Amino acid sequence: MPPISVSIPSFRLENNHIERGYTVFRIDVLINGRQHVVEKRYSEFHSLHKRLKKSIKPPEIPSKHVRNWVPKVLEQRRHGLELYLQTIIMENEVLPKIFLDFLNIRHFPSLPKTESCGSLDTDSTESSKLSHQPIMVFLKDPYLLPDPHGLSGTFPNVVIEGVVRGVFYTDLQPR
The missing domain is CATH 3.30.1520.10 (Phox-like domain)
Incomplete structure (x- = not known):
C-alpha cells in the first residue's frame, strides 16, 4: 500500500x-x-x-x-x-x-x-532533489523492543548523552 x-x-x-x-x-x-x-x-x-x-x-x-x-x-x-x-x-x-x-x-x-x-x-x-543521506537508521524502536543480545539501554544512552553534550556543553566542542 x-x-x-x-x-x-x-x-x-x-x-x-x-x-x-x-x-x-x-x-x-x-x-x-x-x-x-x-x-x-x-x-x-x-x-x-x-x-x-x-x-x-x-x-x-x-x-x-x-x-x-x-x-x-x-x-x-x-x-x-x-x-x-x-x-x-x-x-x-x-x-x-x-x-x-x-x-x-x-x-x-x-x-x-x-x-x-x-x-x-x-x-x-x-x-x-534532496541530496542528504540519513546517518543513522533504527530498524526497530530501541526504547520499546527488548534487545536479544542484552545490550538494551547501552545504545540509547549513548544517543541521549551525545545530544545532552551537544546542547549543554557546546564550549567543549572542537573549533
Missing part, C-alpha cells in the same frame, strides 16, 4: 453572481494515517497536468470540454480525476513537488516517495 492515498468522494456546484458557475471536487488525502481534505476546481487539475508534463509523463486527464451541469457527466469527470491522481501516485517512484503542493502536502520526511522541498532555484530539476 502506498504511503499516500487519494480519493474524490464528492463534488459540489458553485454559483455566484460574479462569475459563471463551476464545480468543486473534494479530494480526501490520507497520508501516514492522517487525513485532510483539499478542494479543487477542474481548471486547477488542468493547470497541474500542464506543469506535470514538464517533469513526468502524467496519465490522460479527463476532457476539459463537458457540459458542467449534467450530473452523469460530472460523476464521470469525478471518477476520471480520482483515477488520474491515483495513477500518478502508483506510477511514479518520486512524486513531484508540484503534485504534493497540489494536495497540500508540505513536509513529511518519512515518505519514501517524495522529493525535498527543493532549493530557491526552481529552474533546475537537479537542485530540487
Whole structure:
C-alpha cells in the first residue's frame, strides 16, 4: 500500500453572481494515517497536468470540454480525476513537488516517495532533489523492543548523552 492515498468522494456546484458557475471536487488525502481534505476546481487539475508534463509523463486527464451541469457527466469527470491522481501516485517512484503542493502536502520526511522541498532555484530539476543521506537508521524502536543480545539501554544512552553534550556543553566542542 502506498504511503499516500487519494480519493474524490464528492463534488459540489458553485454559483455566484460574479462569475459563471463551476464545480468543486473534494479530494480526501490520507497520508501516514492522517487525513485532510483539499478542494479543487477542474481548471486547477488542468493547470497541474500542464506543469506535470514538464517533469513526468502524467496519465490522460479527463476532457476539459463537458457540459458542467449534467450530473452523469460530472460523476464521470469525478471518477476520471480520482483515477488520474491515483495513477500518478502508483506510477511514479518520486512524486513531484508540484503534485504534493497540489494536495497540500508540505513536509513529511518519512515518505519514501517524495522529493525535498527543493532549493530557491526552481529552474533546475537537479537542485530540487534532496541530496542528504540519513546517518543513522533504527530498524526497530530501541526504547520499546527488548534487545536479544542484552545490550538494551547501552545504545540509547549513548544517543541521549551525545545530544545532552551537544546542547549543554557546546564550549567543549572542537573549533
